[in-house]
Structures are given as C-alpha cells and as structure tokens.
Amino acid sequence: MNRPLAPRVTRALLLTVFSALFVLYVAGPVAWLVSSSLQTEAQITEVPPNWLPPTPSIANFEAIFAASERVVTYENRRQGEALTSNFLPSGAANLLPAMRNSLVVGAWVAALNLLLSVTAAYAIAVIDFRGRRATLYVALATRVVPDIALVVPLFLVIRNLGLINSLGALVVTYLAITVPFTIFILISYFEGIPRDLYRAARIDGCGHGRALWHVYLPLSLPALVASLTFAFLTSWNEFVFALVLTQNVAAQTLPIIISGFIMDFTTSFSFVNAAGVIAIIPPVLMAVVFQRYIVSGLTAGAVKG
Amino acid sequence: MARITCAALTKKYGDVVAVDALDLEIAHGEFMVLLGPSGCGKTTTLNMIAGLEEISAGRLSFDDAEVTWTPPHRREVAMVFQSYALYPNKTVRENIASPLPLRRQPAAAIDSAVAAAAAQLEITHLLDRRPNELSGGQRQRVALGRAIVRNPAVFLMDGPLSNLDATLRLSMRGLIKRLHQDLKSTFVYVTHDQAEAMTLADRIAVMRGGLIQQLDTPEGIYERPANLFVAGFLGSPPINLIEGVMAGGAFSRGGWRLALPNPPADGRSVTLGLRPEDVMVAAPGLARLDARVELVSPLGSETHLDVVAEGGLKLTLRVPKEWRAAVGDQIGFGIDPARLHLFDRASELRL
Numbered sequence: 001m002n003r004p005l006a007p008r009v010t011r012a013l014l015l016t017v018f019s020a021l022f023v024l025y026v027a028g029p030v031a032w033l034v035s036s037s038l039q040t041e042a043q044i045t046e047v048p049p050n051w052l053p054p055t056p057s058i059a060n061f062e063a064i065f066a067a068s069e070r071v072v073t074y075e076n077r078r079q080g081e082a083l084t085s086n087f088l089p090s091g092a093a094n095l096l097p098a099m100r101n102s103l104v105v106g107a108w109v110a111a112l113n114l115l116l117s118v119t120a121a122y123a124i125a126v127i128d129f130r131g132r133r134a135t136l137y138v139a140l141a142t143r144v145v146p147d148i149a150l151v152v153p154l155f156l157v158i159r160n161l162g163l164i165n166s167l168g169a170l171v172v173t174y175l176a177i178t179v180p181f182t183i184f185i186l187i188s189y190f191e192g193i194p195r196d197l198y199r200a201a202r203i204d205g206c207g208h209g210r211a212l213w214h215v216y217l218p219l220s221l222p223a224l225v226a227s228l229t230f231a232f233l234t235s236w237n238e239f240v241f242a243l244v245l246t247q248n249v250a251a252q253t254l255p256i257i258i259s260g261f262i263m264d265f266t267t268s269f270s271f272v273n274a275a276g277v278i279a280i281i282p283p284v285l286m287a288v289v290f291q292r293y294i295v296s297g298l299t300a301g302a303v304k305g
Numbered sequence: 306m307a308r309i310t311c312a313a314l315t316k317k318y319g320d321v322v323a324v325d326a327l328d329l330e331i332a333h334g335e336f337m338v339l340l341g342p343s344g345c346g347k348t349t350t351l352n353m354i355a356g357l358e359e360i361s362a363g364r365l366s367f368d369d370a371e372v373t374w375t376p377p378h379r380r381e382v383a384m385v386f387q388s389y390a391l392y393p394n395k396t397v398r399e400n401i402a403s404p405l406p407l408r409r410q411p412a413a414a415i416d417s418a419v420a421a422a423a424a425q426l427e428i429t430h431l432l433d434r435r436p437n438e439l440s441g442g443q444r445q446r447v448a449l450g451r452a453i454v455r456n457p458a459v460f461l462m463d464g465p466l467s468n469l470d471a472t473l474r475l476s477m478r479g480l481i482k483r484l485h486q487d488l489k490s491t492f493v494y495v496t497h498d499q500a501e502a503m504t505l506a507d508r509i510a511v512m513r514g515g516l517i518q519q520l521d522t523p524e525g526i527y528e529r530p531a532n533l534f535v536a537g538f539l540g541s542p543p544i545n546l547i548e549g550v551m552a553g554g555a556f557s558r559g560g561w562r563l564a565l566p567n568p569p570a571d572g573r574s575v576t577l578g579l580r581p582e583d584v585m586v587a588a589p590g591l592a593r594l595d596a597r598v599e600l601v602s603p604l605g606s607e608t609h610l611d612v613v614a615e616g617g618l619k620l621t622l623r624v625p626k627e628w629r630a631a632v633g634d635q636i637g638f639g640i641d642p643a644r645l646h647l648f649d650r651a652s653e654l655r656l
Contacts, residue, residue: 204403
C-alpha cells in the first residue's frame, strides 16, 4: 500500500509506453488502410504522408458501387489520370459479386466446419473406441503438409469431381484446412468439461446425441464461437487455393479480385484501399458480435472445484 | 424396487484387472455399501451397475432381466456423484427436472415431482438459483433431488459425502438414511469411510484388489472380520495386531502367553487382533498385563492411550473419559479372550 511513489510511476509509464507501441504495431496498418481509403490518389502518394485525410472523401467508395452499374471497357476505363484518382481498374464491377461469393463460401465453411468438427471431437474426446488418438493424429498430420504442395493434387481432384470454378470447390477445400484444427481445439475443450457431467447426463437418460446437445454444446460456447470465427476468417482470407481452383469471376472471392486490381502499369491505391476497407467489414462485425460470447467460467458450480 | 445380481462381473483395463469375477446379489430395497480403499474396484463396480463402464466379462441382471449390454439411459437407475455433477448452465429446478423431460412426462407432472423432491430435501427456496450460487451441502441436496425425482428402482451413490465437511457429512448421512427408509428402493453406496458404511448399510461388501474380502452386516464385519485386511480396515483407532505362535494351547509372544478358547494347533504362526476398546484398564499390578503410557489422546467422550506393554509390545487402548492418565504412568489392563480375533499369519484368514 505504501510503496514508494517512484517505482509505481515508472511501472505505469513502462506499461503505457509498451501498450501504445503494441497497439500501434497491430492497428497501424488498419488505420492507414482506412485513412487512405478516404484520400485521393494524389494525397496518398504525397511526401510526407497525410496520416489523416486532409479532405476526407467517400469518392472511392462511390466508385466501387458505381462500378457495378456500368460496364468497364478498355476504351472507357480511364476516367482520369491515376494520380488524380477516379481511375477504375478493369474488373472493378466484380468486387461486390466477389464479396457475395466470399460470404457464401465463408458461411458454408463456418457452418459445415462446426457440424463436422463438433461430432468428430465429441466422439474422440468422450467415446472410448479403438484408435481414437490415431484418428486425431492422422487428421492433424494432414495439416503438416504446406498448402502450396497440395495445390496441384487438389486441383486434379477438384477437376475430376467437376467442381472447378464453383463455390463448392472452395467450401470442400477450406473444410479440409479448418476441420482438423477445429477438432483439435474442441477436443481439448471437451476434455476440460468434467467427465461426471457426461456420466450424469447418460444416467439422466441422454444418449450420445442428447449428451452432446444438452451438456457439451452449452458449456463449449466460447470454443464454438472461436471455431466459427476461425473457419470464417480462414475462408475469407484464403488466396492460393482460390487462385488455382476458380478461374472465372462467377466463383472468385474477394482476395482474388482485389489482388487483380494491382496491375502492371497503373494501380489505383485509393481504389484498392477502399476495397480493402470493405473487405474487412464482415470480419470486424463478426468479431464485435461474437466477442461477448468468448467468456470463461461456464462450468463454474458443476463439480466440486 | 429391483434385485441386482452380479455374476462373475469383471472389468479389465488392458492387462489390469480392476474388478475380478465379482459375485454379489443385492436384495430388493437393500442398502448395500461397497467399502474399500481407493483403487479397490468399488467405483468401477458401481459404474458397471450404472452402465457407465463396459463390462469385460460376466453378467449383470436387474430382477430377472439381463442388463449387461443395456446402455445407462435405459437402465432405470439414478446416480449421485462425489463431485455433484450438476449442470452449471441450468437452474436448480431445471437440474432436478433434467431426467424427466427426457422421459416424456407432461409438464404438470414434472412441476409437481420437482416440488415434491425439493420439499423433501428442504431446498424449495433454492429452485431458481444456479449451482455456482450454492454451498457444497446444497449442491449435494440438488444432486439427490435429481436422483429421487425419477423414483428409480436403483439408487447408485459414488461417495456422495466425501467432498463435504465433517458436520455436514453427519447431517447428510442422516438424510440419506431417512431417504432410504422412505423410498424403500435398492441403494448401492460406494465409500472409503467406515463410519458411513457402518451407519448406513444393511450389508457391507469390503473390497480390495477387485475382490470382495467380506460380505456381511456391519456388526458381522466388525465383530467377525474374515481376514486381517478387513480387521485392519474397520475400527478407529485401528485394531492392534500382535504376531506370535501357538504353543501349548496358548498364544505366545516372547515370554508372554495368553490362553485362548478353542486354540488352533501348536506351532502355527498367528496374528492376534485386539480391538482398542476390548480391554479393561486397572491400576498397575491388578490386571493381567502392565504397560507404560506413551501418548494420551483425549477425545472428550473417551480417551485413547498409546502404551508399551511388557516385551516392547505397542498397543492402542480406548479408555473411558474418566480415566486420567499422564505420559509415563504405569497402568494395568485385562483382556477378555472371548473378544480376541485370531488370524493365520500366512493366509491372513480368520481362525
């Protein structure tokens, strides 16, 4: 209580400084993305840079929504000089459809990932069967292989399935990435739930399905939300497989379309940044909505602690 | 009501035999206690009766129906766990009701059954709380409520009082005994606490190493222990065990001899069991043996004396509270040969 003042001040100062540095490191790029999306091309490229937009403008966002209403051709695509903004990359009209594709794929991946992983993790964590550990190790071992090494074999499999250029190709592929990890996360969470609760549920008349539904799922909410978020974000951000497995705009996702805006001769940074801001809106919304479910202590009071 | 028949019930974990061909018949409405140290197989036996552990070999029947392979939710058993195992996301009311909706009962029936169980356990005022707002004793009452609300044929209790403090344990013990008298169901109760076993049981099965050592009434177990393990496991302070040989029809140890009724053959190595309370203490010189007091442990209602008798023999004696002894005092004590227990030292069995 009566510790000397000086060490306390030093401690507070150090904490503040390092917290600020950390926040700057994490949030800096995002802040610059948002700031530059509100600037013209000329303002973005000025030296020294404008950290805050000198004359905030939503012209870049307007361009995105306008792009979907008119056809961009080689003749009319150059609306102005790249340096003075209003330059529209070809393919700008694909941005919003790609966002829809990303959302559809992300939703399917998040939902199916949860369905598959929850049942698999319950079986491995709770039911005693021969080879339960081996099942987990095999599943995790598939993730040791670098994605880039899987691109060609996966392409052949997907092509033989007739799924090339479809959203289904992406859903199937992303599930192969997310399911092993999610099983792993959920197993450790399920194993942390007191075994006596499972026993009590069985005695109370629950088969495995009801035990999962009435005991494990309500108590695993934080892990379920984390899994949901993880699967959605993995799907939302994935680039390499999407690039190979989808070759026309009908099935292409946001990362592919946005990366296409960066062209060899001219790149409209303002437009790309505005597209980037739009691309981070769904994940940010998701984080805001779900963060209140990520709480601990759900099993308090279940067993003698 | 149900009669439980275990026939050569066996549980193996790999090469480890946890329960070894256990034969046990539990009668309708009987209060059976499985008693033993940890790792003796008592909880495994209970879990096999519940259906929570797969039975490796043998046969389990309720009345005349075999249930060896019946999953737990089809066995009509209720169980109370040492850890309480309440659903933390549900209120007390929902916890108690939890077995009922799964058995497709109408809502009104559920409400009245929960109310009746809560009244019986005096937890009506707690019905809308959650488990983390309850004390240990209250939680265990809720767990009991969840068991009795089903009116099951068989009650299984896995050390339900082990996590409670001493005073609470005593009152909950009374509650469970009254519950058994009211419900007249078959109870199977697992504990390592001999006082719980003695006070609650109609019969006790003392277990060790996956085997039943003795199956008898509490009095029978205490007064006629079948072997050295049972003799040593029950009784507080524990029974005094004195090793010696039979000579001339008397127990002999060093220079000390004690004539026995019905003595076994001479030359046999035996262990003599003497309960601390089966002695008459007197002034030195007046009784059969003299001893020097080493340790005095007054308990209020009685006093325990650790003494060293002739020949360096260390014994614990239980004396009335009026007996005031000090460390270093000389006392005398007498032994009633009829109250002694004699065991073969090699087989450890009662003679």
